Amino acid sequence: QVQLVQSGGGLVQAGGSLRLSCAASGRDFDVYYANWFRQAPEKERELVAQISTSGGRTYYADSVKGRFTISRDNTKKAVYLQMSSLKPEDTAVYYCNAGPTAVAYDYWGQGTQVTVSS
DSSP, X not given: OEEEEEEEOEEEETTOOEEEEEEXXXXXXXXXXXXXXXXXXXXXXXXXXXXXXXXXXXXXXXXXXXXXXXXXXXXXXEEEEEEOSOOGGGOEEEEEEEESSTTOOOEEOOOEEEEEEO
């Protein structure tokens, strides 16, 4: 069992940066893939970024590639999403997620609002 608590987010102007953090509690966080999803109003939840258990492999949605960076610190049981060059279309509720495989999304954070103004 993993509990995920998010922090960060808020309001930023287009072109700005934000960093989201996600702190995990429970055992063995380093055996879980970690993900960031987002859901904009009236849109489906989408996978934004994923990082492997050791941090050696990452995946990014095309829409954020080159602008967002996912990272993790297993010693702190934390995962981060650094967002740069933000666009209004990045406005959404962002969710931290963890799962035992790359396609399992078992545990969710509470969500945090990111709003990018033009």
